[in-house]
Amino acid sequence: MNLSNKDVIHIKKNGIEYLQFRKLLEYKDKVKHAYSVGIDKNFRTARVGGLSPEEYNKSLNDYKDLCESVGSNYINIVKPNQRHTNEVKIVNEKINLNAPDFGMEQYDSTDGVITNKENIVLSTTNADCIILLFYDPVKNVIANIHSGWKGTLHRIAVNAVRKMRAEFGCKPEDIIACMCPSIRKCHFEVEQDVRDLYVEEFQDIPEEEWLEETIKSKKWHIDTVALNKIMLKKEGLKEENIVDSGICSVCNSELLHSYRAEGKNFNLSSAIIELKTL
Numbered sequence: 001m002n003l004s005n006k007d008v009i010h011i012k013k014n015g016i017e018y019l020q021f022r023k024l025l026e027y028k029d030k031v032k033h034a035y036s037v038g039i040d041k042n043f044r045t046a047r048v049g050g051l052s053p054e055e056y057n058k059s060l061n062d063y064k065d066l067c068e069s070v071g072s073n074y075i076n077i078v079k080p081n082q083r084h085t086n087e088v089k090i091v092n093e094k095i096n097l098n099a100p101d102f103g104m105e106q107y108d109s110t111d112g113v114i115t116n117k118e119n120i121v122l123s124t125t126n127a128d129c130i131i132l133l134f135y136d137p138v139k140n141v142i143a144n145i146h147s148g149w150k151g152t153l154h155r156i157a158v159n160a161v162r163k164m165r166a167e168f169g170c171k172p173e174d175i176i177a178c179m180c181p182s183i184r185k186c187h188f189e190v191e192q193d194v195r196d197l198y199v200e201e202f203q204d205i206p207e208e209e210w211l212e213e214t215i216k217s218k219k220w221h222i223d224t225v226a227l228n229k230i231m232l233k234k235e236g237l238k239e240e241n242i243v244d245s246g247i248c249s250v251c252n253s254e255l256l257h258s259y260r261a262e263g264k265n266f267n268l269s270s271a272i273i274e275l276k277t278l
């Protein structure tokens with residue numbers, strides 16, 4: 001099965017599969033990136049939750065393989081300990097190589113990381129949540145943002161853009177935002193409580209653009225991808241620079257990890273992005 005479409009390319013190389021955005025490949029001399037494909041891979045590294053040493057080592061190997069496929073080195077990974085916050089932090093240096101957690105302790109309760117430094121592989125993981133990869137080719141700044149339903153509700157993508165502006169002088173019209181596979185409106189059905197939180201928060205965006213009641217009613221489908229696109233446009237990003245993979249993780253759960261499809265023992269996919277040494 002092949003997930004390639006007009007915006008992403010599905011690469012299979014030496015038993016490793018990953019997606020790349022055609023838009024970011026236009027800058028392949030300056031930036032490397034990948035989104036993992038394959039449910040035999042797992043990018044969970046937190047030992048909490050009972051990850052055995054064998055499982056942990058397998059995750060490290062999966063990171064190693066994914067990184068090597070795009071010419072990165074997994075020892076340069078910086079990965080926040082995601083907690084569904086809207087907290088975005090700047091990464092200025094590599095993590096001590098003796099710390100096997102890729103910096104999850106240092107970047108705890110953080111769901112987005114930004115850097116303008118080379119040789120730092122920014123990584124986040126997901127299983128239905130949206131991951132946004134940002135790149136500003138003018139200022140040469142990258143970001144890797146995890147935006148699940150809570151992150152979207154609390155507008156973490158907007159926080160990321162504002163931080164790129166404030167810290168690095170990035171202009172919104174230069175920033176490219178790529179949205180990795182995630183749960184989509186087709187499968188993101190919520191109850192009244194979540195619907196109410198969204199309606200309260202997104203009064204600035206017409207409901208018909210992101211909310212739909214199911215036929216049987218008292219359940220709703222929310223289009224978190226559309227909301228992120230609209231938020232980013234309002235923030236000044238150009239429409240042609242907001243790129244959506246268009247791939248639903250639940251519809252494609254034979255290739256991509258999905259919380260809704262796998263249940264409580266779900267595993268994780270990963271997106272990586274790194275600035276090349278110029």
Ligand SMILES: [Zn+2]
Pocket residue numbers: 184186187248249250251
């Ligand atoms: Zn779906």
